[in-house]
Amino acid sequence: MAPSETLTAERILEATEEVLRRHGPAKATVVDVARALGVSHGTVYRHFRTKATLREAVTKRWLDRTSQTLARFVTEDHDPETRLRHWLAGLFEAKRKKAGGDPELFATYSVLAEEAGEAVSDHIDELTGQLTEIVRAGVESGAFTVADPAVAARAVFQATGRFHDPSYAREWLKPGVEGEFEALVELLVRGLR
Known part of the structure; x- marks a missing residue:
C-alpha cells in the first residue's frame, strides 16, 4: 500500500479476498492480509x-454483490411475472458465474459461508424479501392469486434451491440444466397464477 493511501475497511476486504484466493481459507491469516497491504496486523x-x-465481512461483501445485482429486477419496468422470471434467471446466472468464473474463490466462499451463518441467513432474508415484493406486485395486479406473498416467495426460493444453493454447483454445468431450470420456473409461475 502506498504511504499516502488511507487504509479503509473496503481496501482490507479487497486484500482479504485476494489472500483467500491465493491461500484458501485454511491457510489465509490476518498477518497475510496485513503483509499484502504493507501494514501491521494490528x-x-x-x-x-x-x-x-x-472473514464474515468478506463473506457478506460477496453475498451483497448478488443481492445488489438482483435488486434491479424488483423494480424493473415489466409486469410482475416477467420480473419474477428475470429475478430467478438472474440469481441462477449470478451463482453460476461465481462458481465457474473463479472456482477457487467460490470453493473458499463455500467454506466461509458455512462459518458465517448469520451473514448467510441475512442474505437469504434479503433475497426472499426481494421475491416477496415481486409476488406482492403480482397479487396487486391480479397476475398472481396467492394468499400470502411472503409464504409464496419463500416457497419459490426453496423450490429453486437446486439452481442457486452452492451445494449444487457441480450440476450447474451439466448439459440440459437450462431446460430443467426453465421448466421449473414455468411450473412455479403457473402455480402463482
Whole structure:
C-alpha cells in the first residue's frame, strides 16, 4: 500500500479476498492480509476486531454483490411475472458465474459461508424479501392469486434451491440444466397464477 493511501475497511476486504484466493481459507491469516497491504496486523485488527469478523465481512461483501445485482429486477419496468422470471434467471446466472468464473474463490466462499451463518441467513432474508415484493406486485395486479406473498416467495426460493444453493454447483454445468431450470420456473409461475 502506498504511504499516502488511507487504509479503509473496503481496501482490507479487497486484500482479504485476494489472500483467500491465493491461500484458501485454511491457510489465509490476518498477518497475510496485513503483509499484502504493507501494514501491521494490528492495523487490520483496528478495523476488524477478530479474524472471524474479517472473514464474515468478506463473506457478506460477496453475498451483497448478488443481492445488489438482483435488486434491479424488483423494480424493473415489466409486469410482475416477467420480473419474477428475470429475478430467478438472474440469481441462477449470478451463482453460476461465481462458481465457474473463479472456482477457487467460490470453493473458499463455500467454506466461509458455512462459518458465517448469520451473514448467510441475512442474505437469504434479503433475497426472499426481494421475491416477496415481486409476488406482492403480482397479487396487486391480479397476475398472481396467492394468499400470502411472503409464504409464496419463500416457497419459490426453496423450490429453486437446486439452481442457486452452492451445494449444487457441480450440476450447474451439466448439459440440459437450462431446460430443467426453465421448466421449473414455468411450473412455479403457473402455480402463482
